[in-house]
Amino acid sequence: MSKAIHSVFLVDDHPMVREALTSLINRFPDLRVCGEAENAADALAAIRRAKPAVAIVDLSLKEGSGLDLIKTIKTHSPATSVIVVSMHDERRYAERTIRAGARGYIMKGESSSKIIGAIREVLEGKLYLSPEMRAAFVERFVDGSPAASPIETLSDRELEVFRLLGQGYETRRIAEMLNINIKTVQTFCAKIKEKLQLGNATELLREAVRWNESEMTG
Secondary structure (H helix, E strand, O other), X not given: XXXXXXXXXXXXXXXXXXXXXXXXXXXXXXXXXXXXXXXXXXXXXXXXXXXXXXXXXXXXXXXXXXXXXXXXXXXXXXXXXXXXXXXXXXXXXXXXXXXXXXXXXXXXXXXXXXXXXXXXXXXXXXXXXXXXXXXXHHHHHHHOOOOOOHHHHOOHHHHHHHHHHHOOOOHHHHHHHHOOOHHHHHHHHHHHHHHHOOOOHHHHHHHHHHHHHHHHHO
């Protein structure tokens, strides 16, 4: 009896990343990449058609929000399990993505065996996290949630706006990338300033750049 083939859909805005993942996944006879997309809208439409077993999603996309995409997949394609493969520090994003509906989080740069291992664990109905994040999750549940840092008080959308500001994008471009109104972005900026106790737009931009740089350096 032939082994079942599990389909995998890739969502990443870098063609070379999608090519490398396709080459890796298709080496295994029971796994097959069934499609790919570089933005949230195309990904959702294709996933609803293809109904893959697993979707591998990056958080940073050319257009649209990776976190929003996870939530939408969870709603419209509940049989598809989402694994986040991202450059963003898992300490800052893993819990948010799990809350959004993802079943795994793995950082780019991990070995190919870990990526395949994550796919297989999720296909078995398990949650995939690094040992460090598993320990952090257990500690949080056993000892109670520690006092949240100011950044952790930001909503998912506020954090995305904050991150994009730190990457040098202007509010108009952020609105286009996240498919929202520019006034909505400005409202998010005001809420971020309030939560982080920042006095003005200059302080907001400075803090966003500092935070983004610290994320890239770990």
